[in-house]
Amino acid sequence: xxxxxxxxxxxxxxxxxxxxxxxxSLELVAVDFSKGEQxxxxxxxxxxNGWVPVLDDNGFYLHESHAIVQYLADGTPGQTVYPTERxxxxxxxxxxxxxxxxxxxxxxxxLWECVIKGMMNLGGPDDHEVKRGERLFGEVxxxxxxxxxxxxxxxxxxxxxxxxxxxxxxxxxxxxxxxxSYPNLQSWLGRMQTLDAWRKTTA
Numbered sequence: 001x002x003x004x005x006x007x008x009x010x011x012x013x014x015x016x017x018x019x020x021x022x023x024x025s026l027e028l029v030a031v032d033f034s035k036g037e038q039x040x041x042x043x044x045x046x047x048x049n050g051w052v053p054v055l056d057d058n059g060f061y062l063h064e065s066h067a068i069v070q071y072l073a074d075g076t077p078g079q080t081v082y083p084t085e086r087x088x089x090x091x092x093x094x095x096x097x098x099x100x101x102x103x104x105x106x107x108x109x110x111l112w113e114c115v116i117k118g119m120m121n122l123g124g125p126d127d128h129e130v131k132r133g134e135r136l137f138g139e140v141x142x143x144x145x146x147x148x149x150x151x152x153x154x155x156x157x158x159x160x161x162x163x164x165x166x167x168x169x170x171x172x173x174x175x176x177x178x179x180x181s182y183p184n185l186q187s188w189l190g191r192m193q194t195l196d197a198w199r200k201t202t203a
Contacts, residue, residue: 002027002056004046008116010107011065012053013201014167018069020197021163022076034120065167066096069160081159091154095161102140107168109133111175134178141182148184151191158195166192170202 003019003026005012019026031037031052038050047054047063055062055071062068073082083089110133113125144165147153153161169189172179179186192198 001025001058002029004029004031004043004054004056005052006031006033008111008119008171009052010111010168010170011051011104013170014065014164015053015055015068015072016201017167017197018072018081018160018163020201021081021195022072022079024072024076064100066100066164069164070096073160080157081163083159088154092159092161095153096164098143099161099164103144103165104168106133106136106140107171107175107177109136110177111168111171114176115171115174137178141179141185145182145185148188152188162188162192163197166198 001024003012003015005016005028007030016026016028018024031043037043038052043054044050046056046061049063051063053063053065053068055068057071062071070082073079082092109129113130113133117123117125144153150156152158153165166189169177169179169192171177172189179189
């Protein structure tokens with residue numbers, strides 16, 4: 001399988017991290033945003049949104065990182081991160097959707113303002129947008145912090161919820177994510193960082 005990605009994309013990081021944990025081999029193909037490769041017709045045929053990541057599984061193109069990690073888990077015999085029992089799977093899905101709808105956008109806004117704009121010569125951070133990103137992060141981080149009064153997001157077993165939600169926190173320092181008020185979240189991130197998959201996939 002081939003994954004079209006960008007090394008600064010935390011959405012792509014979610015897939016790379018999950019694949020490493022599952023032991024799934026992916027051929028990584030970097031998409032050069034500075035050259036507009038994400039807007040070329042051949043890329044838009046794979047993902048009309050013009051975003052990464054995109055998984056190419058022998059001509060089956062799948063975008064949306066949370067859908068990709070589910071697909072990878074479903075294709076891995078014996079995996080334990082995506083349960084098959086109905087309620088347990090629904091619980092994981094609940095946090096995957098929350099990640100996509102609430103957590104990732106908050107982190108992504110700060111990453112865009114504090115890192116990516118400068119790298120793409122689009123100017124410095126917009127103070128208004130930075131404050132908006134901090135406000136959004138401040139709305140969602142307490143929810144995750146409260147959930148993490150345990151070892152992993154859903155209890156004693158690592159799941160796709162942990163892999164999905166931790167990926168954006170790869171950029172904690174450069175994006176200036178305000179984690180200092182969330183001790184449970186910080187402790188959990190520390191546990192994530194000890195995983196072999198995390199160490200192997202950290203740039």
